[in-house]
Amino acid sequence: MSCWLDTKSWEEAQIAIEESKGVAIVPIGSVEQHSTHLPLGTDSYVAITLAEDAGEKTKAVVVPPVWYGWSPHHMVRPGTITIRPETLIDLTYDIIASLAQHGLKKIILINGHRIVNVVWMQLCAERAQRELGVTIKIFDPAYMSKDIVGELGLGPVGHAEEIETSHMMYRYPDLVHLEKAMDNPIKETPLYSVDPCYIHDTLCYVPSTFEHAKKSAEIAGGSTGCPTKSDAEKGRIYHEHLIKNLVAVVEALQAQE
Amino acid sequence: MSCWLDTKSWEEAQIAIEESKGVAIVPIGSVEQHSTHLPLGTDSYVAITLAEDAGEKTKAVVVPPVWYGWSPHHMVRPGTITIRPETLIDLTYDIIASLAQHGLKKIILINGHRIVNVVWMQLCAERAQRELGVTIKIFDPAYMSKDIVGELGLGPVGHAEEIETSHMMYRYPDLVHLEKAMDNPIKETPLYSVDPCYIHDTLCYVPSTFEHAKKSAEIAGGSTGCPTKSDAEKGRIYHEHLIKNLVAVVEALQAQE
């Protein structure tokens, strides 16, 4: 039977909640430009596929995705939709509160919109833990692939770069137009890097301004990084690495009393 | 090519926006108990299938669904998720504001969660029209099937009743367990009816309290109405009636300068 909550009647949901040992997964993405070779929904697809694969392996309950994220810096390209972070906090808080009321008190937020959504999720998670007595974990692919990305010879985290593209090629090949990919190699800036693997001194991440994002989008269609180096097989290894970690997080939560 | 925005790159989105003549469709549903024979996601599925069919017939741009709605009265059964209406207003407002920024200024909100979500959508629509200079239409299946429901011999609007069930049988037969359906015929109350076809004096709709909803859910698993009388063929006629109306709304908007 499907791991998705929306497919179940409430009777089936009742059984699934028991079998899940109280663990739910909430996939959260974004609808934002991903250059000329990836679809706008990339971040949501990533969250959805991670949630689904882990849900099937573990009996965690997977709830319908939050398709929209915080993407103010990508409004420079058509199709991007951005939601205020305070609204995303309230939305996700209410999802968590409803789940908790039904006994799903150990919740994993999967952030398909690497790094950016983490910020408001942290505020949401703290409030939910304090007020609702739940346990929240934030699972972000960029932070959860630090061990593998170097091994695979993939470059640093950028946007629509070889990491994301390889992953999409493995899971959603029909939605990738690799022939349209353009490279925009990441230049090192003194005292600033968004890559979680970066080991030197750095300022903290703030989304780009409109002007800055516009300039950047004009260079290579909106990519930061080298998507032409993408590879479906690396995408597979990357995906399995993430799933292994996600399953480990689910099982650790299930093992808690 | 798919009518869904999330499947497109921003270049494809740019073309789709032009071809749409500025019309976007936002499917909005709910995740709430639909008795023992329908899935929790019923309202979202309804919004999604209406949006998709009309999108394909008209070149309107269809954006990813808002899966969660305002369902405080259905928290009595496991799996229901309810979001505060003020959060839903803010979320939908931001979706509209982003679409408007890309030239999609004529927007149809499809309410799969018949009658209930209409309330916050009206507040959202007025604010968006006034502040963003957009045109918003709220398309609700219950209000848009007044002409056909009587003809088909379907009873009044309730919950998980023969209208909704017939529709689901036609579009999502695998998710319907008709053998689990239980009837809970709608009793006429003096001075109160939620059915938009009701022609007599009535108080206005307010979602049930927890206590009242609980009592009601104990009778027939959460149905109000007679789902055992459902019929896939009636569902097909009902669906086509709605699509005809929805296409008419899209085309009227496309014809506006």
Place this chain on the structure above:
Amino acid sequence: MSCWLDTKSWEEAQIAIEESKGVAIVPIGSVEQHSTHLPLGTDSYVAITLAEDAGEKTKAVVVPPVWYGWSPHHMVRPGTITIRPETLIDLTYDIIASLAQHGLKKIILINGHRIVNVVWMQLCAERAQRELGVTIKIFDPAYMSKDIVGELGLGPVGHAEEIETSHMMYRYPDLVHLEKAMDNPIKETPLYSVDPCYIHDTLCYVPSTFEHAKKSAEIAGGSTGCPTKSDAEKGRIYHEHLIKNLVAVVEALQAQE
């Protein structure tokens, strides 16, 4: 003794609360243009006279009116005052919370501003019922006169039309300038009607935009409908029909334990 709370000392209020069996009536109106023949306060006057007549017949406690409503679409004419719906929700919530603290836990909101105010009242009523354990009924003259309006040969609900004007002629004849009334017959639009008696398919109500309201106000001074057909005697029958219904609602609430 007067049914109005504001005229009583707290000792008298204490007695009145007991005698009311816990039922209070809150008249809520608007201050908005009602064409050239009706006063700006029309909607508030309607709510006040309904509340007062029913209060006197039933011992329900009547509280001072909320004079201002949600009227963004009528700002096109001088004197209209509009309040944000979220503020009206908070205001009315606090009135309800205070009444509940004194034992008035069954509350009728009378909407003199037909159809429009209903929206925010629904959100307010649900929140109050859930958080405060009260019972809220929304009494709207347009929904409560469906049975009588046809009988009287009055046209559909518009604005400052023959229904509202007849009612004012019966209750506040000095404030009506029938000689200034201008007709603006309601044209049927495909797939849209605001009249609650309308039995065909329709989109849901959203207040007009400024531009649309302006055009409309230029035609007949702000009327939608045919006020020249108004008649005080029809107003009397309409009023008594509403009072009969309102008294029935009060008595049904008083009969609840």
Place this chain on the structure above:
Amino acid sequence: MSCWLDTKSWEEAQIAIEESKGVAIVPIGSVEQHSTHLPLGTDSYVAITLAEDAGEKTKAVVVPPVWYGWSPHHMVRPGTITIRPETLIDLTYDIIASLAQHGLKKIILINGHRIVNVVWMQLCAERAQRELGVTIKIFDPAYMSKDIVGELGLGPVGHAEEIETSHMMYRYPDLVHLEKAMDNPIKETPLYSVDPCYIHDTLCYVPSTFEHAKKSAEIAGGSTGCPTKSDAEKGRIYHEHLIKNLVAVVEALQAQE
């Protein structure tokens, strides 16, 4: 013709706005216990009668009253209704914004609920002046009778005391039950007084806590002060003093370009 905006059609309002030279008066009161001898609506009646008398003498436009104020400390007695100050700010801000849009840009807020409502009115007034380019004056009877109260031999400002009672005896004699008045003489506390005429060192006013207000209400039915010393003739002089000042404020505003 009446000075009240609600009695006018929009055409009459248009003329009245011109004749007012842009000045509007907003009466703001409260519904709160006023001991056993005065009605709950006392503060609103005070604001209404001041507004009306000054409106008639000056052609200022008088708008419908805000009946409810901030009265958390009087919830100890039945019938009191208290609104959160942030809601009152938003409500009054929207009234001002609507008036300003129609050309009424010099606005006097009359505070019938002496001293207490002033606080939120100050925040509202500053925001309105800054954002809307209007001029706001806050007219409070306690601050505007400092010159006359001593002359009349009335005691300090308390609650339902001889000042307020005398005023009500002059303007609303039918609503005063002087035979029920009980005295509760104001005791001087070191470093604290709420009376605006007090000339010594003092802490600033904060509404009493529930516990404190309860104790106080048990002594003399809710009075602080000596209402038995009230006198309708003193009430008349007091009223005329306030009207003289209010007319002076209106005329000063009308004289501004």
Place this chain on the structure above:
Amino acid sequence: MSCWLDTKSWEEAQIAIEESKGVAIVPIGSVEQHSTHLPLGTDSYVAITLAEDAGEKTKAVVVPPVWYGWSPHHMVRPGTITIRPETLIDLTYDIIASLAQHGLKKIILINGHRIVNVVWMQLCAERAQRELGVTIKIFDPAYMSKDIVGELGLGPVGHAEEIETSHMMYRYPDLVHLEKAMDNPIKETPLYSVDPCYIHDTLCYVPSTFEHAKKSAEIAGGSTGCPTKSDAEKGRIYHEHLIKNLVAVVEALQAQE
């Protein structure tokens, strides 16, 4: 040992809280133009020195200052920083809530920014008393020096006038440039005064508009009053008077059970 909370470890704080008998002092100021002879931080310095001196004499716990206040009318001069009053309410509420959780339930807010900050502090104090069960006192130098200012021959409360300047000369002589002081004598306006010692009829205080404040700042660098008449010895007497009052307030709170 220092009375400042921030200098203590939590073990030392635990002892200090016990010794304080539950009394904490929160100094609150502003960063705003104080003409050409006083520093921008004047109001904060005033609050800090009062808090510190009283803290040392009484064992009240003194917490780090809130440096920023509500100063919209002083944005006309460089360096002024203004915070929305609703934010200041929330900030101070959270400080109070945290202190209360550690047993500091009798809290004095010292307002170095005379008169202006009082408004939002009153709203904050009422909410905190009602929701948190604490006791709040608002100590404002202008209200607490009514007895001494006349005696010292200092003029009325204005801005950067001889009262404030004398006080700064006594406590922070290095930050005063008396040679830059310019006089701008306070002119009596009919029916308006901001001075708490004023004994005649008056409208209530509302911060000046930008335009008005600009005109005023052009006259004497931003002073209202006669700073050239300042005197350090008068500043000393004024300071000691305030400290005597503040110590009396602390001791009265400490004496409460």
Place this chain on the structure above:
Amino acid sequence: MSCWLDTKSWEEAQIAIEESKGVAIVPIGSVEQHSTHLPLGTDSYVAITLAEDAGEKTKAVVVPPVWYGWSPHHMVRPGTITIRPETLIDLTYDIIASLAQHGLKKIILINGHRIVNVVWMQLCAERAQRELGVTIKIFDPAYMSKDIVGELGLGPVGHAEEIETSHMMYRYPDLVHLEKAMDNPIKETPLYSVDPCYIHDTLCYVPSTFEHAKKSAEIAGGSTGCPTKSDAEKGRIYHEHLIKNLVAVVEALQAQE
């Protein structure tokens, strides 16, 4: 002359703003338990000393500190004060907006409360950049000492550990009680680390729950890490490393047109 804005008259501020080339530094800390050997104000002292030293070297304007931060997880020990993150966002936004109005449009937020405050600062920074057209940098000592901490042989970032303690020993030796320091070595948890230097897969940071923080505080007085290994000389090198980086950020901003 001092780099602190509060010490300047507005005339001096005007000159300082010009000389700063538009760069301001806002020190932001916390008041929270730092075990038994460090003061509650540690995080604010760190922000203040970094801001001051860099201000003096560069002519950046340094504004008064925001003493209070987001510390819900440290409420387990007396003296901790926590502010809601949404309030901190609003407060800091208003500071930035005021600075921008005076020409200080390149602003560095220094986070003395390592890692935790970063979250709300990111939301604040994005909103300020987008709405106010300013440039915001977030300078966090933990992220800006990745290069030096390993060299100095200091352990991972915890709380009140050897990094923070060494820094305080160098800058505020009188406030450190090293004899009270207790060690609580950081144990590696699978898939979770708060240290920004951590190079392996990890979940994202969420502040501890009350229960978890309580357990932790019972072990070593509130330390996480090994403060007994602290060393003032290492503190000096660490401080100078941070100042070098902070000066570089200021100068880079000053060099922008």
